[in-house]
Amino acid sequence: MNDIDHRVSGNKLDLFHQQEEGAGMVFWHPRGWELYRVLEDYVRARMRRAGFREIRTPQLLARSLWEKSGHWEKFGAAMYSLADAEEGRALCLKPSCPCHVQIFNQRVRSYRELPVRYSEFGACHRDEPSGSLEGLKRTRAFVQDDAHVFCTEAHIEAEVGRFCSLLRAAGLQFDVLEGEGAFYGPKLEFHLTDSRARSWQCGTIQLDFVLPERLDAEFVNERNERERPVMIHHAVLGSMERFIAMLLEHHEGWLPVWLAPEQVVVATISDANIAYAQQVMQALDEAGVRSVLDSRPERLEKIVDAREKQVPLLVVAGSRDERDRTISIRMRDGQQVTLSFADGVGHLRLAARQTRAHA
Template sequence: MTEQVKITLPDGSQRDVARGTTPAEIAAAIGPGLAKAALAAKVDGELYDIMRPLEADAQLALVTAKDEKDALELVRHDFAHILAEAVQALFPGTQITFGPATDDGFYYDVAAPASRGPFTEEDLPAIEAKMREIIAADKPLRREVWSREALIERWASQGESFKAEWAAELPGDEDLTVYWSGNDWLDMCRGPHLASTGKLDPQAFKLTRVSGAYWRGDQKNAMLSRIYGTGWLNKKQLDAHLLRLEEAAKRDHRRLGQEMDLFHLQQEAHGSVFWHPNGYVIYRALEDYMRRAVNGAGSKEVKTPQVMDARQWEQSGHWGKYRENMFVIPDETPNIEDDGPMVSNDAQWMALKPMNCPAHILIFKQGIKSYRDLPLRLVENGCCHRNEPHGALHGLMRVRQFTQDDGHIFCREDQIVDEVQDFCKLADRVYKDFGFTYSIKLALRPEKRFGTEEMWDLAETELRDAVVRAGLATEEYGWEELPGEGAFYAPKLEWHLTDAIGRTWQVGTIQSDRVLPERLDANYVGEDGEKHRPVMLHRAIFGSYERFIGILIEHFAGKLPVWLAPTQAVVATIVSDADDYAKEVVAKLAAAGIRAETDLRNEKINYKVREHSLAKVPNLLVVGRREAEEGTVALRRLGSDEHQKVMTVDGVIAQLVAEATPPDLR
């Protein structure tokens, strides 16, 4: 008698099927529509090939294009494999390495054959055409399990030295899985994959660029060609994505930063920002806004040193977990003995701080703290340095020197949920002031971590409970839990902002940490007279000023709200006879707190309008003889369909003052 297994479907119904039945067969038994739509399955919560036999009782959910997240991961994985197959078909002798899916597409690292140089973007059209041939062939994608030795032997015999090396070094001693494309091409892969190449839409992908990448990310290893592509479920999604990329290029904060004269970066301080006067106005406006926000929430501002002894970082755990990202220096401070020679001390390692938390614990430890002193909320606009890889640096979005709107709340166990809930409300208010919608994620314990399981259980539960109480753990707020993505010392809530063109940016966080107070011996005297460990909540809303400004520039396409605009108004003359009047108007604007300038140049007004529009000045006040005689201005608004509006000076001032007032002060 054939052995049966019990399959439980999402609606709770159960089916007894023969052991070895595939999810595809179950889909067909349910109905032809589902059989056609099913791309893969989830078996006990894990993605699974639609054609892979079921060997035991299981919870089964069929994945269709409606399950967009899972479906996109599948098709992008398949596009990556088809890319590798196409490259090897076109350029015999090419070695393949890795090809993962990414957030919006896929890439594959390949080693070009010795007979030619690295791949370039000129190769992409031919590779795309070959990929479409493979898709049109509707080749079945078939999973097999090989012994490690047999697979290494195959790779070595075919000259695939990178694959042979990786197969030999994969952890464990279990067999390895491969996937065949038809009967003539295979790759080592855990899967899952679609049933065949024909399940992909041949018009739903595009190869985008080629770059260099070191084998296994190590610059000591061979340089490979990394071929990038973007892949989607259908052409409509692809077209929408390409339109977003085009719009994103227009909004690029690096280009707008130059046009608006906000900042620049250069090799002499690679990874650090030179803020120009216009850019620093934005920076200071945000700093002032954040100070008001956190002061209103009962926080106390502090300032801590840039350089601290390595022993402090070793004790905190950062030295062991984070040292490769830290700038370290030997402490060789000389001693001066009267008029004698300078004598160096024995070198002690120091480090520029990559984060502010250990320094805030040192402040907490000054003096005896009582349970009555808690919660103690310390905040700092803290300048930090991280030794990011050269290739990872990207304008304001990823730098080596940055300033965090950082804070740490030292609290008792019974205060944690209330404090996190209050922070959720504060973050909600801030993001709405800037016009952002957001989603919230809970990043759970990573594989490598400090602390006991009990600590992590408590911390994760507290964060989850706080979001539930705040009413944010809902589908509306994109609530999701992310296994393994917490920091080494604490789980964290993450706020992901959605910008004007649908991109998401992870900015704010709050972490519930029992590890660092333990490692750095922080304590307070409880109501019972005994010493207790505080819990330390790490929190930030902007994340860093540099990155948040970059996000704002791109979100608003440079057309910042008036309260953030470096120059809020320009008074431009049509004729030189109006110069004195323009100066009077600017003086009145300045007296009302408006950042205003004159443009008295002997240029045509249309030229001035174009130039100030490019600089994203929100208000242009045009004056000529008539305006000077009547005490009026002709107001032109950036991005407005209205040509211009004639107003009295007092009327314009009242309007601009309202717009220039930060949202939290209105």
């Protein structure tokens, strides 16, 4: 395990931990869960703009549904299941794919409604062998930014193109791998490389002509005939846990400001400056900037601790700042700038919100 392994930074930055009583499961600490929610909100906003409606489906369903969908035959050995003693039937933990079909099937659909797009942050469980578990990269419980499109064959190119547009703009290429279509059908996979130069699948998009047939999905076409839709499975990031691991290793713990669990530490020079520091904190909170107050008496430790926690921005609140109504900002690279109160808050708001996509 090297120094930039996400398990090292996860412990160092107080983001998460794992323990024997929950092998392959994640205990998210406050700082780690903040990072998780920021990433989740970012994906949620992107999906909404792409025309997806977010849904929520049950976690535990009768095994008969998984048998009908084909999941039990293909993945049954890795699925968690239990008996419902009262109803005398077996239950299994999901993936979400068959559940999305159930929502689509709740009423008769017209071709005019297609494409229908659903998204869900779907919790998944897999009984992975203990030897294959590795931090956040391979777990027994994880969440996918799961999405499904129900459409006609005429929609396929546009739907896949929409998903891949940013990747194509970046000049990424893909290869055709015969026989690697896995369970549903042909697919595109997007892999990221970790700190040990190993490739991990993250995003994926896959065509499915099988599940709509198995679960009786249909719509009424322009000839007033019943027709099966094409189902497109896709995940932009894939496993949220795995993607966070890749982010931590890629940035060596120094996450971009917009992703950092705490974007600003507001540090006082003395107890006399606490009231002013709290004013700064309130202004930053109203501006949507994630900040924490460090009012301990030890001056040097505040700077050291902020750096050890890899917080990208430090605001020092001293008597001169209070007198002049200024905000003194120290950047990660050691550069410092002192701005008026309003300009300082505006500068930090801009830094906190600027993602690469918006730059």
